[in-house]
């Protein structure tokens with residue numbers, strides 16, 4: 001049994017991933033680790049019962065303890081209001097937690113032999129870091145009805161005014177006002193530099209500062225200043241680089257690269273590029289996600305949702321073949337980080353071995369249905385949700 005000193009913040013969730021969560025704990029964690037967690041039930045029923053206070057509490061606990069692992073959760077919509085008889089359409093837990101931790105989300109694919117990326121030269125994962133505040137996601141828009149002047153006006157607290165003409169319209173059109181803040185961009189930059197150092201990967205950052213000479217240029221300057229003043233020495237010491245380029249140049253280079261770096265993107269670019277990168281790597285069920293706060297707090301999860309369709313099959317008593325890999329990696333990621341922070345070597349070894357066991361199990365041809373559909377391997381055995389996890393346990397026992 002491996003002992004822990006500091007508990008993990010455990011955020012339980014919904015539907016099929018909640019079922020997998022328990023299986024993973026029973027088969028892959030509790031037999032090997034004297035698991036210490038502070039448990040928060042973020043399942044929709046309990047969020048509703050606690051008026052979503054449990055989500056806020058779990059985020060506060062993460063700030064206090066430093067490392068959390070989260071199960072996928074339902075973000076309520078109209079249909080869920082009826083299904084769960086909700087008091088209110090509670091906000092997305094991920095949004096609440098991200099706001100509380102002021103974090104940046106890093107998404108990386110799990111690369112395994114037999115599940116080949118569409119882009120042949122990608123040999124290593126590409127981690128996407130998306131700035132999760134502002135720009136077009138907090139914009140103000142006007143549908144211009146006809147001829148007239150559109151202006152951009154800033155009024156300082158002391159009354160000073162900055163005024164620019166956007167356009168003298170001759171007829172109807174559209175305008176859009178966006179913003180970002182130095183504070184948010186700085187937090188984003190810190191999280192990116194820290195994560196690059198943490199994972200010993202190069203950091204790329206791209207904007208369109210040749211066209212957006214003030215807005216995007218501010219992003220570029222904040223990153224560059226932080227790099228020069230706070231991170232350059234550490235980057236050079238561990239042999240990684242910081243590389244700024246234009247977004248279109250970055251796209252071209254990413255396609256020709258071998259992978260193995262972090263690509264930091266503005267909010268919209270990150271939204272678009274993360275879906276492209278993740279689908280090109282093969283499967284949403286093989287995508288990990290970690291929220292990193294500028295103060296160095298970590299929350300690990302799978303990138304996919306609660307796999308509702310499989311859950312209804314499960315409730316109907318049918319067999320499911322749901323892929324638990326990203327959720328297992330959320331646990332190993334969190335346990336490894338706990339091991340690093342607390343200096344528990346066995347915990348780090350456990351996480352490394354368990355991840356290897358997952359990959360070897362798949363490489364030996366044993367996998368869930370989603371992977372069987374896209375694998376390049378022959379002689380594949382399709383396993384159900386439970387069998388796949390038990391097979392991983394066997395592999396782990398044989399290598400540990």
Ligand code: NAP
Nearest residue numbers: 072073074075284285303304305306307308309322323370
């Ligand atoms: P989803 O849960 O990601 O599943 C969409 C489809 O992708 C599934 O029906 C399944 O395809 C496939 N899939 C995803 N994960 C898989 C896995 N681990 N193994 C095998 N197949 C997998 O997205 P959704 O159905 O749109 O959303 C369901 C709920 O999740 C929603 O209530 C949403 O709010 C929530 N959600 C939560 C998070 C989060 O907590 N981070 C993120 C996204 C969505 P097939 O049906 O074809 O097998």
Ligand code: MG
Nearest residue numbers: 270271272275
């Ligand atoms: Mg998107």
